[in-house]
Amino acid sequence: MKLDFVLNNKRVSINVKGGLRLIDLLREQLDLVGTKEGCGKGECGACTVLLDGKPVCSCLILASQVRNREVTTIEGLSIEGEMHPAQEAFTETGAVQCGFCSPGLLLSTVALLNENPEPSREQIRRALSGNLCRCTGYEKIFEAVELASRRINGLSVQNDKV
Amino acid sequence: MILRCMKHDSKHKIVGSSVPRVDAFDKVSGRAKYAADYNAKGQLYGMVCYASHPHAKILNIDTGKAAKLPGVRAVLTHEDIPGEKSFGSVIPHQMALCSDKVRYSGDVVAIVAAESIEVAEQAIELIDVDYRQLDVVSDPKVALKDGAILIHDENNLCAYHKVRRGNIDEGFEKSDVILERDYSTSKIEHSYIEPEAVLAEPGENGGITITGSVQNLYSIRRAVARVLGLSLNRVRIIQATLGGSFGGKDETMSALCCRAGLLALATGKPVKMVNTREMSMRESYKRHSYQIHYKVGSTKCGILQAIESEIYADAGAYAAMSPFVTWRSAVHATGPYSIPNVKTDVYAAYTNNCYTGAMRGFGSPQICFAIESLIDELAEELNLDPLELRLKNILKDNSITATGQGLKHKVSLKEVLDNVTEKMGFVDKWKQNREQKRDTAFKRGIGISCSYRGISLGAEGTDAAGVIISIQTDGSVILSTGLIEMGQGAATTISMIVSEKLGITPDRIRFLSADTSRSPDSGPTVASRTTFMAGNAALRGCHELLERIKPVAAELLRCPEQDLLFENNSVYAPNKTSEGDRKIPFSELADKCFQKGISLFAHGWYKSPPTTWNEENGQGDAYFTYVYGANLAEVEVDCITGNVRVLKFISSHDPGQIVNLSGALGQVYGGVIMGIGYAMLENYAESEGNPLVANFDEYLLPTACDIPEIETTLIHNPDELGPLGAKSLGEPACEIAAPAIANAVFNATGMRIRHLPLTLERVKLGKELVRIDSRGSVKARGG
Numbered sequence: 004m005k006l007d008f009v010l011n012n013k014r015v016s017i018n019v020k021g022g023l024r025l026i027d028l029l030r031e032q033l034d035l036v037g038t039k040e041g042c043g044k045g046e047c048g049a050c051t052v053l054l055d056g057k058p059v060c061s062c063l064i065l066a067s068q069v070r071n072r073e074v075t076t077i078e079g080l081s082i083e084g085e086m087h088p089a090q091e092a093f094t095e096t097g098a099v100q101c102g103f104c105s106p107g108l109l110l111s112t113v114a115l116l117n118e119n120p121e122p123s124r125e126q127i128r129r130a131l132s133g134n135l136c137r138c139t140g141y142e143k144i145f146e147a148v149e150l151a152s153r154r155i156n157g158l159s160v161q162n163d164k165v
Numbered sequence: 166m167i168l169r170c171m172k173h174d175s176k177h178k179i180v181g182s183s184v185p186r187v188d189a190f191d192k193v194s195g196r197a198k199y200a201a202d203y204n205a206k207g208q209l210y211g212m213v214c215y216a217s218h219p220h221a222k223i224l225n226i227d228t229g230k231a232a233k234l235p236g237v238r239a240v241l242t243h244e245d246i247p248g249e250k251s252f253g254s255v256i257p258h259q260m261a262l263c264s265d266k267v268r269y270s271g272d273v274v275a276i277v278a279a280e281s282i283e284v285a286e287q288a289i290e291l292i293d294v295d296y297r298q299l300d301v302v303s304d305p306k307v308a309l310k311d312g313a314i315l316i317h318d319e320n321n322l323c324a325y326h327k328v329r330r331g332n333i334d335e336g337f338e339k340s341d342v343i344l345e346r347d348y349s350t351s352k353i354e355h356s357y358i359e360p361e362a363v364l365a366e367p368g369e370n371g372g373i374t375i376t377g378s379v380q381n382l383y384s385i386r387r388a389v390a391r392v393l394g395l396s397l398n399r400v401r402i403i404q405a406t407l408g409g410s411f412g413g414k415d416e417t418m419s420a421l422c423c424r425a426g427l428l429a430l431a432t433g434k435p436v437k438m439v440n441t442r443e444m445s446m447r448e449s450y451k452r453h454s455y456q457i458h459y460k461v462g463s464t465k466c467g468i469l470q471a472i473e474s475e476i477y478a479d480a481g482a483y484a485a486m487s488p489f490v491t492w493r494s495a496v497h498a499t500g501p502y503s504i505p506n507v508k509t510d511v512y513a514a515y516t517n518n519c520y521t522g523a524m525r526g527f528g529s530p531q532i533c534f535a536i537e538s539l540i541d542e543l544a545e546e547l548n549l550d551p552l553e554l555r556l557k558n559i560l561k562d563n564s565i566t567a568t569g570q571g572l573k574h575k576v577s578l579k580e581v582l583d584n585v586t587e588k589m590g591f592v593d594k595w596k597q598n599r600e601q602k603r604d605t606a607f608k609r610g611i612g613i614s615c616s617y618r619g620i621s622l623g624a625e626g627t628d629a630a631g632v633i634i635s636i637q638t639d640g641s642v643i644l645s646t647g648l649i650e651m652g653q654g655a656a657t658t659i660s661m662i663v664s665e666k667l668g669i670t671p672d673r674i675r676f677l678s679a680d681t682s683r684s685p686d687s688g689p690t691v692a693s694r695t696t697f698m699a700g701n702a703a704l705r706g707c708h709e710l711l712e713r714i715k716p717v718a719a720e721l722l723r724c725p726e727q728d729l730l731f732e733n734n735s736v737y738a739p740n741k742t743s744e745g746d747r748k749i750p751f752s753e754l755a756d757k758c759f760q761k762g763i764s765l766f767a768h769g770w771y772k773s774p775p776t777t778w779n780e781e782n783g784q785g786d787a788y789f790t791y792v793y794g795a796n797l798a799e800v801e802v803d804c805i806t807g808n809v810r811v812l813k814f815i816s817s818h819d820p821g822q823i824v825n826l827s828g829a830l831g832q833v834y835g836g837v838i839m840g841i842g843y844a845m846l847e848n849y850a851e852s853e854g855n856p857l858v859a860n861f862d863e864y865l866l867p868t869a870c871d872i873p874e875i876e877t878t879l880i881h882n883p884d885e886l887g888p889l890g891a892k893s894l895g896e897p898a899c900e901i902a903a904p905a906i907a908n909a910v911f912n913a914t915g916m917r918i919r920h921l922p923l924t925l926e927r928v929k930l931g932k933e934l935v936r937i938d939s940r941g942s943v944k945a946r947g948g
Contacts (some may be wrong), residue, residue, distance in 0.1 A: 036202035037195020037407070041358040042442040046861035051359050068334035077195030086194070094189040101416065101652025102192030103359040103408030109193060131869040135861065137356050137409050138652050140834030141869045145825075 008069045010035075011079025019066045026050045026061040031124060037077035037106050041135070046132035051107035052076050058114045058133070067090055077106035080113065089113055092125040096149035100138030110136045112148050122148070174350055178664045178709070178732065180889050183827035186657045188406070190652065200362035200378040200405040200875040202356025205435035211428045211481060212285035212438070214275040214292045215447065217268035219517040221296035222318070225273055231291040233702040234581050236284035239431045240292070242275045246427065248394030251421055254384045256484040258317060259416060259520075261392045261423040264297070268316050268482035270855055271411060271448030273420070278428040278436050301854040301898035305479045306456065316515040323480040324488035328509040328783030330567055336471025336506025340462025344543055348459070348535035348918030348919045350849040353452035355524055356866055359408020359572040361449065362439040365425035373426045379793055380414035381689035386681045388419035393426050400426075400684040407651040411839075412523035412691060414651075416485045439659060441556035443859045450485055451849050452524035453478040454511070455494075455531035459539050462506075467549050469558045471506040472499045472567075475530075480513040481520030487513040489625045490521075494528035496787045500536035501578055501617035504560040507567045509783065514552040517854035523691055525836070529618060529900040534921060537678060538604050538905030549590050551613055551908065555582060560617060569784040572791065574910055577819040577882050581795040582615055589797060598912050608629075608802045609812075610913025614904040615795040619788025620893045621694035624778035629684035629771060630698035630889040634663060634706040634763035636714075640734060640752030642669055645677040647687030650700045653658035653895055654828035655695045661824055662700045662741060662888055668731030685768065693792075693893030696824060698890030700947055706769025714765075717758050721749055751855035757899055774886060790886055794897040796837070798905035799873075802913040807929025809910055811841055811871075817878040818897055822890030828878075833877045833898045840902020842867045845922050877942065 007016045010033070028051070029035045038061055041049035045060040052061045053075035080087045089112045092098070099105050108131060115122055115130035122130065127148045127162055128141075136144065179263045190446045191197040228240040243250050243264040255258045259577050263274050275292050279285035302308045308321040315321060337343055363377035372395060382402045390400045400421065406605060407414065421438055428436040440804070455478050462471040480487040491513045498509040526533075543553040559578045565571055586592070594611050602677050603607050622628045632646040644663060650656040656676035663673050677684075687698065711731075724738040736749040758765055777785040799813040816833050823829045846865040850857040858864040884888020903921060910928060911917050 019273065030202075035195075036198070039199070039359070040201070042861050043845070044442065044860050044862060047358055071515070080196060090193040093193045094185050097183070097186065097188045097831050099186060099192045099832055100654065101359070101407060101409040102197055103193050103199060103357075103652075106195050110734075126867045133359060133868075134864050135356075135360070135868065137358055137411070137839070137866065139831055140836070140875070140880045141829055141867075141872045142834040142875055143871075144869070147692035 004067070006066060006070055008071060009073055021025040021067065023066040024062055025052070025064040025069060026068050029061060035078050037074050039103055041105060048111065049104050050135060051110045053110050053114055054116060056117060058111045068113045077109060080109060087113060088154040089116065092151035092154065093146040096143050096147040096150055098139060098143040104134055104136045104157065108136065108144060112151065113130065115148070116152060116155060120150055124144040170888055177889065179661055181823050184657060184671055184825050185354050185653060186398035187660050187676060188642065190658055197406040199359055199408050200364065200376060202362045203376050203405060204437065205366055208281045208435040208437050209280060209428070209432060210284070211425050211436045212277045212283045212289050213273040213424065214289045216263065216270055216272040217294065217300050218267065218296055219270045219832060220299040220301045221267050222299060223263060224295040224297055227293040231277060231288040231549065232645040234284065234288050234291060236279060236280040237288045238280070238434065238640050239278040239428055240288065241427055242309040245937060246392060246429065248392045249261045252388035252391050252423065253484060253489050254590050255486065259324060259420065259485065260464035260876055261459045262421060263402040269519055272482070273424065273517055276424045276428055278432050278849060297606050299601045301514055301517045303518055303851065303854055305477045305516055308516050310782065316517065319516040322512065323484050323515050324513040326492050326511045326783065328331065328498065328507055330568055330569060330784065331472055332803045333471055333506050333508040337462045338811050340470045341465040342546055343460065344546055345460045346539055346542060346919060348457045348538060350455045350531045350534055350921045352454040352521065353524060353843060353847050354849045354864055355411045355413030355531040356606050356829055356846050356864070357411060357413055359411030359416060360440040360442055361421050363421050363425045364434040364435060364437045365422065365429040367429050368399070368401060370399060372401065373424060373429060374401040375422050376403045376405050377409055377418060377422060378414055379418045379587060380407065380410040380649065380678050381691065382649070382681045383647060383686045384415060384689060385419045385422050391421040393430060395676060398927050401680065404679045405811065407649065411525040412649040413449060415689070416522055417898055422565050429810070435834065444863065446859055446864065447856055450481070450520045450522040450789060453480070453487070453490060453531065457531065457535040460533060461543055463547065463623035465547065467547050467557045467698055467843055469502055473508040474510070475497050476511040478511065478513040479521060479884065481518045481519055482515065483520040485520055485522035486855065487521060490523065490528040492625060492656060494532050495783060496568055496619060497529055497532050499537070500540065501560050501615055501793065502741060502820060503560055503564050504567060518851050519630055519849070519856060525839065526896050526900045527692060529616070529905065532601050533616050534903045534907065535833045535902045538639065541612070541908045541911065545740040550595055552582065552586055552592055555615060559615070568787050570786045574790055574884055575882055576793065577880050578615060578617065578793045581793050581817040582821060585795045585797040589815065591797065606804055607761060608804055608908040608913040609744055609853040610802060610911065611797065611799045611914055612905045612908025613795065613797050614908065615902040616897065616901045617791045617793050618900070619895045621692050621697055621773055621788065623788035624776040624785060626771035628688065628698065630702050630771045631768055632659065632702040632706050634700050634703065634710060634767050634769065638748060638756045638759045638922055640648060640669065640673065642667065642674045643677060644674055645684045646699050646702070647679055648695045649679045649690045650676065651690060653832065654825060656697065658696050658705055658824045659699050662703050665706055667710065668736065669734055673734060693896045696891050697887055699775065700891055702769040704769065704888050706767040709767040709769065710765070712774040713763050713795060714744055714754060714758050717761065718749065721754065721757065722747065742945055765888060790884055790892060792819055792892045792897050794823070794901060797903045797937060798903040798909045799910040800913060802928060804914065807925035809923055809928055811847060811873040811906060814873045816898065817874045817880065818894055819880040820894040821882055821883050821887045821892035823879055824891050829879060829894055830877055832894045834875055836895065836898025837874060837875055838867050839899050841871065841903050841906065843921060844903035844906040848922055873896055
């Protein structure tokens with residue numbers, strides 16, 4: 004069947020099989036392999052993408068469900084080569100280790116900051132609790148979100164490194 | 166995050182500071198290519214047919230129907246293997262495809278390559294295997310009894326190690342207090358978020374190229390060469406960006422690479438195989454569960470006289486790394502204490518459970534939990550506080566370890582213990598907590614733990630590594646080594662060490678992924694050995710290069726070689742040349758060297774200092790040096806539900822010299838949280854050889870909501886053997902979290918829990934509740 008939707012700010016029109024998962028559409032048909040599959044069950048959050056700005060597990064969504072809606076993947080986060088403040092903050096604070104969970108965590112972070120530009124530590128924890136990370140122990144991810152928040156709000160960024 | 170006591174050694178330009186990871190940009194932009202992201206034109210998809218029973222004789226395998234399914238290109242069994250049917254670094258008995266019997270539920274009897282995953286899955290359903298079921302052995306102690314059902318041809322003993330020091334009977338005779346306790350730990354899944362994946366492509370000259378999520382490329386290459394019947398130079402293993410490993414992508418990947426390789430050679434096509442999480446959980450090896458018995462003797466004032474221990478590890482169906490894992494347990498079994506009389510026996514036994522192998526800690530997390538719980542129990546018995554008893558017995562400079570090794574370096578155990586206890590006022594708080602009212606619903610507790618850890622492989626075997634440094638004519642550098650980046654930060658750390666020596670900034674250094682055909686066999690990336698081994702090798706390579714380029718620089722600057730300074734991508738001789746502070750860009754120097762025909766390529770090779778081991782009495786210099794660490798945990802126990810919240814964690818370690826501060830802290834945080842998972846949540850439960858968990862819905866990992874406040878203190882204590890003084894950190898950070906938490910729970914509730922994890926039931930009721938087969942779990946769902 005034919006599927007029209009907006010992907011990373013561009014209109015896409017593509018033929019898909021019924022029953023195809025969004026993650027397979029992205030990875031296999033559109034070659035956007037930045038979205039990762041960790042569990043296929045909505046437990047780990049590695050496959051998180053934004054659907055109309057809200058984080059969803061692309062392994063739990065059928066491709067047909069995004070018809071006429073807007074999908075953002077990690078490839079769509081930087082605009083014209085300019086990294087999103089969250090991407091910069093993840094790099095600078097050391098919030099990335101193996102990096103497999105990073106795309107999903109970044110999209111959850113962007114969704115949080117879009118909705119709540121100055122989240123508390125507790126709000127950050129809740130917003131990211133659907134994204135498992137086995138390497139970092141989350142601490143530096145929290146610091147990265149806080150740094151990105153300060154940058155977005157134009158606040159002082161002293162003492163933001165380590 | 167609070168960091169204190171950090172003494173930055175100003176004599177280094179970059180080493181010791183915080184540098185963003187060299188691979189971070191690719192990873193945050195989604196460009197990093199992990200194994201499952203690779204595809205090749207015309208590729209087929211591989212799938213495995215798992216054993217239907219954890220222990221059974223294979224009577225017949227009928228692949229006829231599967232082979233006839235349209236879209237299927239190959240169905241292979243053990244009969245189609247051109248080389249040996251099994252592999253293994255220590256004992257080569259792990260079956261690539263099972264022939265006579267299956268030994269655990271993750272064993273594979275046949276493999277399929279097809280034009281799509283769907284067809285491959287259908288074909289697997291069409292394979293008929295006749296089995297005769299055998300009795301299942303699921304308890305390692307039972308496995309070692311006379312008359313036990315055999316998993317392999319000989320008895321079920323996979324490994325045995327002993328340590329004998331002094332006279333154990335005399336030790337207990339001299340003791341006023343003797344305590345005997347039993348502890349057990351659960352089986353742990355590495356839970357790297359990236360499931361295993363490979364792409365195998367038939368190469369030139371009948372060889373094979375495999376790109377995959379591999380941790381130890383060279384042991385995997387040996388397995389593939391053996392099974393495919395190829396020489397090592399025709400098997401090329403390339404490491405894709407690795408989505409976590411923690412010791413886990415070794416034998417599991419050997420098996421997957423062998424299978425994909427067999428299918429690729431049989432079909433002449435590229436074959437891609439990607440495990441689902443369920444497949445990964447079912448098949449991949451785990452951290453061993455241990456059953457541990459301790460007997461400890463002490464004088465009434467708290468001087469340890471003797472420790473006797475008997476330890477059983479569940480090796481599961483295959484040996485994998487069990488012989489080495491349990492050896493490390495034997496060496497460390499008595500903890501970081503001076504004990505004159507020691508008797509340690511460690512057994513690893515084959516069972517029909519999922520096999521076990523290397524995982525962060527490598528035989529230490531089990532031991533640390535038990536010995537550090539035991540020391541607290543002894544303190545309680547002696548009416549001492551836990552810190553006091555530790556301080557009376559810990560290893561110090563020149564102490565002799567349980568294996569008879571004199572410690573010649575600076576032993577920092579007291580310092581790390583002071584670091585975690587002083588600021589919190591540990592002893593006062595520990596005493597106050599004991600006064601909490603019995604009927605209080607929420608009780609606070611505080612607990613400590615400490616450890617020593619031998620770094621690198623020690624007497625396990627040959628320990629050497631190589632790093633290739635290639636300066637380009639524009640002054641940039643390409644670095645490659647057989648040790649790998651797996652998320653731990655090796656690419657950045659090794660780049661920083663090279664940067665320090667050559668004065669080239671890390672952004673001008675490119676660290677390549679490992680490739681068995683292009684980088685030297687440097688052994689496995691394990692045992693927290695990468696910074697130490699590759700760092701030392703890199704230093705040698707840098708030294709060699711500097712010897713060659715310095716004369717050219719001195720000539721250009723008209724100054725003696727000893728006045729040269731390499732810094733910020735340039736070289737100069739401050740105030741020493743007639744031209745003042747004239748700086749030559751490194752690019753100019755490199756190009757000049759190239760024009761003169763001077764080699765800008767060096768291979769630094771480093772072999773570790775010697776270690777010794779006597780199998781007969783378990784005595785020797787087991788490791789060439791050690792690191793030390795201590796933890797403090799503060800918890801709040803909900804006495805109504807049994808829920809334990811870790812409120813605060815203090816961690817202090819002695820990594821020698823920090824290389825990348827940001828990376829070092831990341832190792833501590835990640836290690837502590839993995840340790841909290843071990844303590845509180847994780848359990849790869851099995852019943853009669855069948856796994857009871859299949860995915861992260863039931864195998865629980867710590868989430869962002871489970872994280873306490875973590876305070877870290879890293880000690881600066883350069884080791885004369887380490888590269889610029891650096892030792893190791895990744896594993897020590899992980900091994901002592903669980904006992905600190907168990908000790909804190911005791912401090913809160915007065916109840917000692919000797920079995921991990923500290924589930925609600927164990928904390929509330931003091932016992933485990935058994936799951937009924939019909940409820941939840943994979944069995945009920947037919948998975």
